Amino acid sequence: MEPLLQISGLEIDIPTRRGTVHAVRGLDLDIARGEIVGLVGESGSGKSMTAMAVVGLLPPAARITAGTISLGGRSIIDARHQDLQQVRRHDVGVVFQAPMKALNPRMMVGTQLREALLRAERPNLRAAMVRSLELLDAVGINRPMERLRQYPHELSGGLAQRVVIALALARHPRLLIADEPTTALDVSVQAQILDLLDHLRSTLDLAVLLVSHDLDVIRDRADRVNVINLGRIVERGPTLDVIDRPQHEYTQSLVAAMPSLARRRDLALVGLHRPSGAAAADGAGAGGTGDAPVADLDDGRPVDTPVDQDLVPIAEAIDVHKAFALPGGRLPWRPAHRRTAVEGVSVSIRPGESLGIVGESGSGKTTLARMLVGLAEPDSGEIRFDGRPVTALDREARTTWRRDVQFVFQDSTSALDPRRTVADSIGEPMLAAGVPATERHRRVVELLGEVGLAEHFGERRPRQLSGGQRQRVGIARALALDPRLIVADEPVSALDVSVQATVLNLLNRLRRRRNVAYAIISHDLGVISYLCTTVVVMYQGKVVDAGPVEQVLTEPSHDYTRMLLAAVPGARGRVAVPEVI
Structure with a gap:
């Protein structure tokens, strides 16, 4: 079958003060109609740069220096500005x-859809309005008339995200580019969005470029996959062949780094592994990562020491309830009502325990976590x-x-x-605790090393760090006062x-060395x-399932837990996921 999109020998350079960054280097890729092709890699690998080159949305400094891009036999690189606008308007839809950020916060959904339509429609x-309702219905949005006015x-x-997909489909494109369309979404909502993309490609004969760093998403949905690293495709082929039997060391490192329900719990993830000569995706670019040496893999393996159930809990919530007041609509004189966030x-x-708290957005898990650390007070319960009840604690x-x-x-x-x-x-928590300056400096250096960052990172500001480095700084800050319990809200979601x-x-490692206890809030069951x-x-503010992680995730007792497990990308024996949004 003749490819709809064909990229050959693509090279993209970005001039900087330190020299030229070769963002994409000699890349080849093609997609036929009715096919989903995955492009997988880490931040900085060049995957989004490649996708944006197709629609002429590269950053101002970026330049295509070699190669060709053709869509339906028409060259994209050599197209005039007005021809490129026609491609963006009619041939390609983009899901960001x-x-x-893709939607205008000052415009109602109906207005944005109306502006996206072809003039003839x-x-x-x-x-x-009729056409807008058809689009919302096509992407599975309930109460479409109500949504137009929101x-x-x-x-x-x-x-x-469904509205963004409707906007992308408004002008009947032949190619849909989905750039990380499910990042940080709840697992059931993620399954619905991916089901929707699958449905659209089959019913509309769409070609879909699915860009992601999530191997499970790619494995579950893409017909073929291209693995990109440092601007080059390092491995390609049928999805199951590439992910289940990777040949390139970079692909192998991605598979080894991915937690999943199918993975043995006693095997450590492979962190900070790079193919020889590669610059880090989580570092300072050329010249190395700047990361300090970290302990070997065995030291990072899951902790299997049983928790002593006779120990007094560090923290506990007992029959807690929490509700929030909501405004009574758009009319200020209407009475406010309350929404229950946590119920009983x-x-x-x-000590030494790691408790997972899972559920979808609005389930109450973050509100519960905030109550455990004193950032919110329960309406009732303890x-x-x-x-000891925290309300009875003296100042000390x-x-x-x-x-x-x-x-x-x-x-x-x-x-x-x-x-x-x-x-x-x-050092701020130590300053508040009255720790002397000399001791604070020594402790900061020690903490940076403990989270795998070199000492010179202490001189940087947050904007000079990658997402992973900022998250490690947040963990170092939490460790500054030698806590016994760390409550982490979605610490690795993006x-x-x-x-x-x-x-x-x-x-x-910290749990093994310090016997730190955790409460981990996450929608990622892996x-x-x-x-x-x-x-x-x-679920809806209540605990519907609880117990040892192996028991709950293999033999769930509640239908809602079974639904979450069925919605995980790659889940065997997939069942229908009920509509929840």
């Missing part, structure tokens, strides 16, 4: 990674520290609680002050697989399986 307002901020992540939940975390005991229980935020960027250096951010492996191995000893599953 962050749906909220919007001769009047009624015709435009703004992006009123949509869930899954609904917003009880959990406990003992939070206890070392067996409350200070001890604040020191012993620390929080690692999901968004590592907003969690760090952009004006402070890394050393200042890590990280590349090798960086994710490094952070997960780091958490295991991460929970690898890192945790026990797990609770939350």
